[in-house]
Amino acid sequence: MDKRQFLKTSLGVAAGSMLPFGVGARTAQAGASTPQPDWSLGWKSINTDTLPPVALSLDGELPEALTGSLYRNGPALLERAGLRYRHWFDGDGMIQHYRIDGQRVTHEARFVQTQKYLEEQAAGRFLYSAAGTNIPDGEASANNDTGNVANISLLPWNSELLALWEGGSAYRIDPTTLQTLGRKDWRDDLRHMPFSAHPLRERDGTLWNFGSAPYAGRNGKLFVYKITPRDGMVAAQPVTLPMAGYIHSFAMTEKFLVFYFGPHRFTPGADTFVDSFRWAGSEASRVLLVDKNDLTSHRWFEAPAGFVFHCAHAYDEGRDVVAQMCLYPNADVMQTGMVELMAGTRGAHYPDYARARFAELRLDVQGGACRSTTTDLLMEFPGIDARFDDRSTSVFGVGHSDAENATFSDSLVSVNPQSGATSRFAFDPGHIVEEPLFVAAADNRKTSGWLVGTFLDLPAKQSGVYVFDADNLAAGPVAMARMQRSVPLGFHGCFVGAGQNT
Amino acid sequence: MNASIRITVALLASALFAASAQAATLTITVTEIEQTEGFVMIALFDSAAAYENGGEAIRGLRVAVEGAEVTTEVEGLEPGDYAIKLYHDANGNGTMDMNPVGIPLERYGFSGNKGRFGAPPFAKAAFTVAEAADNETLIKLR
Numbered sequence: 348m349d350k351r352q353f354l355k356t357s358l359g360v361a362a363g364s365m366l367p368f369g370v371g372a373r374t375a376q377a378g379a380s381t382p383q384p385d386w387s388l389g390w391k392s393i394n395t396d397t398l399p400p401v402a403l404s405l406d407g408e409l410p411e412a413l414t415g416s417l418y419r420n421g422p423a424l425l426e427r428a429g430l431r432y433r434h435w436f437d438g439d440g441m442i443q444h445y446r447i448d449g450q451r452v453t454h455e456a457r458f459v460q461t462q463k464y465l466e467e468q469a470a471g472r473f474l475y476s477a478a479g480t481n482i483p484d485g486e487a488s489a490n491n492d493t494g495n496v497a498n499i500s501l502l503p504w505n506s507e508l509l510a511l512w513e514g515g516s517a518y519r520i521d522p523t524t525l526q527t528l529g530r531k532d533w534r535d536d537l538r539h540m541p542f543s544a545h546p547l548r549e550r551d552g553t554l555w556n557f558g559s560a561p562y563a564g565r566n567g568k569l570f571v572y573k574i575t576p577r578d579g580m581v582a583a584q585p586v587t588l589p590m591a592g593y594i595h596s597f598a599m600t601e602k603f604l605v606f607y608f609g610p611h612r613f614t615p616g617a618d619t620f621v622d623s624f625r626w627a628g629s630e631a632s633r634v635l636l637v638d639k640n641d642l643t644s645h646r647w648f649e650a651p652a653g654f655v656f657h658c659a660h661a662y663d664e665g666r667d668v669v670a671q672m673c674l675y676p677n678a679d680v681m682q683t684g685m686v687e688l689m690a691g692t693r694g695a696h697y698p699d700y701a702r703a704r705f706a707e708l709r710l711d712v713q714g715g716a717c718r719s720t721t722t723d724l725l726m727e728f729p730g731i732d733a734r735f736d737d738r739s740t741s742v743f744g745v746g747h748s749d750a751e752n753a754t755f756s757d758s759l760v761s762v763n764p765q766s767g768a769t770s771r772f773a774f775d776p777g778h779i780v781e782e783p784l785f786v787a788a789a790d791n792r793k794t795s796g797w798l799v800g801t802f803l804d805l806p807a808k809q810s811g812v813y814v815f816d817a818d819n820l821a822a823g824p825v826a827m828a829r830m831q832r833s834v835p836l837g838f839h840g841c842f843v844g845a846g847q848n849t
Numbered sequence: 850m851n852a853s854i855r856i857t858v859a860l861l862a863s864a865l866f867a868a869s870a871q872a873a874t875l876t877i878t879v880t881e882i883e884q885t886e887g888f889v890m891i892a893l894f895d896s897a898a899a900y901e902n903g904g905e906a907i908r909g910l911r912v913a914v915e916g917a918e919v920t921t922e923v924e925g926l927e928p929g930d931y932a933i934k935l936y937h938d939a940n941g942n943g944t945m946d947m948n949p950v951g952i953p954l955e956r957y958g959f960s961g962n963k964g965r966f967g968a969p970p971f972a973k974a975a976f977t978v979a980e981a982a983d984n985e986t987l988i989k990l991r
Contacts, residue, residue, distance in 0.1 A: 476965055485965060487964050487966075488991075489957075489991035490952045490953060491950075493991075536948060536954070537949070538954055539952045539954070540950060558950075560950045563950045563951060570950075583949065
């Protein structure tokens with residue numbers, strides 16, 4: 348009997364056979380009458396430049412082959428001089444670095460030293476208006492990078508990490524020291540361009556991304572970027588849009604790039620960038636296909652109104668393009684949900700309007716028809732095993748259980764779109780689960796790979812790392828590592844295997 | 850911020866011959882220059898209509914950059930309200946370079962140093978030039 352099995356058996360009697368070690372140990376105290384834990388810990392500001400290295404305590408056994416670095420980015424400095432940001436988008440980006448060596452996990456963190464962060468550190472107060480917060484008597488913004496907080500995601504690129512925002516440039520980060528190396532200017536004439544936090548990579552290393560400028564011209568503009576490791580930015584194709592909307596990510600097939608624009612219209616004149624968006628639910632969503640071999644070739648489709656932060660997987664199938672995404676019924680999650688979370692006023696269940704469901708759009712490329720199928724599966728922060736490019740690959744994400752007092756993401760979920768089979772594991776009450784990253788196993792005999800991510804245990808005030816067998820989610824974590832401190836909830840990250848050249 | 854800040858050769862020429870018996874002189878100081886090269890291109894407006902709608906400046910000045918600040922004087926102004934748009938033409942190509950979104954790639958400024966994004970309205974950028982006074986305006990590049 349291995350240690351994991353022993354732990355499950357010894358703790359599992361009272362707690363239920365599906366509950367793993369560690370997690371289950373607390374279940375005995377956490378009954379249905381447990382009051383809602385204080386969610387505000389997830390949005391508690393960090394006001395020191397770094398978090399020094401600490402070792403995490405470990406439950407279970409880390410897979411020996413799982414060695415490398417889990418990097419996470421997210422808004423972490425949320426208030427200065429008595430002023431607290433309104434919106435979750437606003438905080439300065441801090442990079443969390445969890446080193447995993449097969450036996451131990453350590454953690455340290457450092458803020459991205461953006462121009463904004465450095466100036467505001469020196470001033471001791473917020474100087475610049477943020478995406479969702481207007482700073483009274485703030486300084487003027489010179490360009491898109493004045494308020495750049497580099498807080499959404501991280502991309503390994505040419506032996507560095509890029510700390511990604513979406514409104515402006517990425518910042519270059521040293522993956523070992525987490526020191527900021529400067530702004531990433533792909534080309535002199537493309538400085539300060541919007542650059543999304545969700546670039547997608549081809550197998551040959553080519554990187555695709557986009558920049559969304561809903562404020563540019565009458566209907567806003569989208570720029571499609573093609574980047575190669577050798578030549579850098581080789582294309583920045585402008586796309587004329589039928590309406591100025593919000594877009595956060597895209598999807599990619601062998602042939603096409605897929606962009607989903609919900610009817611979330613940019614209407615200039617509001618106090619903040621976020622407040623400039625108005626939900627127009629009586630209008631259709633618009634879906635754009637861009638031909639990867641001819642970036643000037645654009646096909647537009649109409650879909651029922653909906654709102655998307657994150658696309659999952661997409662593939663070509665016969666005459667169709669199928670794109671998977673986490674679909675909200677409307678944009679309330681962005682307009683009010685994220686404000687409530689920051690303010691700490693969301694005390695009960697996360698409201699239904701803010702729940703995304705796994706959905707598929709099927710686009711008839713020649714005929715122009717679009718069919719939308721939304722499942723019942725609650726899912727956000729989707730990820731895939733990118734080694735497969737058809738419908739056979741499972742999609743992983745965070746989900747929401749039906750447990751009383753459940754936090755808004757208390758579960759890991761997966762769905763195989765081909766079979767429709769779903770799998771889930773619900774963490775104990777009080778846990779908030781963050782984005783799972785699929786890490787392929789070098790040796791495929793035991794598992795296709797691991798799901799690695801972070802969690803926040805609200806009652807224990809601890810942050811940590813979970814590791815699951817991607818093929819057996821329901822069995823619970825194979826390892827959980829915790830530290831005696833918490834960090835604010837973040838958005839996205841990346842895993843860089845030991846010896847892997849970023 | 851738009852093409853109205855561009856200063857034409859014609860305007861520069863008209864500025865040279867504009868001196869008259871009018872009494873008021875304006876001293877313009879531009880600070881926070883980061884690159885010691887090129888020119889500060891200054892457009893002086895005397896009306897909201899011209900300032901806000903891309904109209905012609907009444908004076909255009911091209912001042913060589915030799916340090917972190919430049920100071921220049923405009924003579925022969927009629928007393929009244931004025932506003933300034935300027936940019937640092939660091940590469941000396943006579944144009945304020947922009948990226949494809951229309952965001953300036955060269956630094957710029959407005960009198961009054963107000964405005965969260967782009968040019969503030971004339972009312973916020975305006976300052977008064979009076980006869981027989983030390984009329985000064987300080988503009989920070991952003």
